[in-house]
Amino acid sequence: MLQSKTLIHFRCHDCGMKYKTGSERAGTQVVCKVCDTIIVIPALKTSNRDTK
Numbered sequence: 001m002l003q004s005k006t007l008i009h010f011r012c013h014d015c016g017m018k019y020k021t022g023s024e025r026a027g028t029q030v031v032c033k034v035c036d037t038i039i040v041i042p043a044l045k046t047s048n049r050d051t052k
């Protein structure tokens with residue numbers, strides 16, 4: 001089985017609950033199942049320009 005889909009791993013910044021989702025959802029929002037905080041799914045880091 002091929003897995004061409006990239007997963008983004010991120011955490012709720014409020015309660016620390018870990019989530020993962022497909023990279024096509026980067027930039028969208030999800031609601032934390034634990035604490036109802038709105039989390040913006042981060043984009044994958046594809047370059048090292050933002051290291052500062």
Ligand SMILES: [Zn+2]
Pocket residue numbers: 012013014015016017032033034035036037
């Ligand atoms: Zn949470």
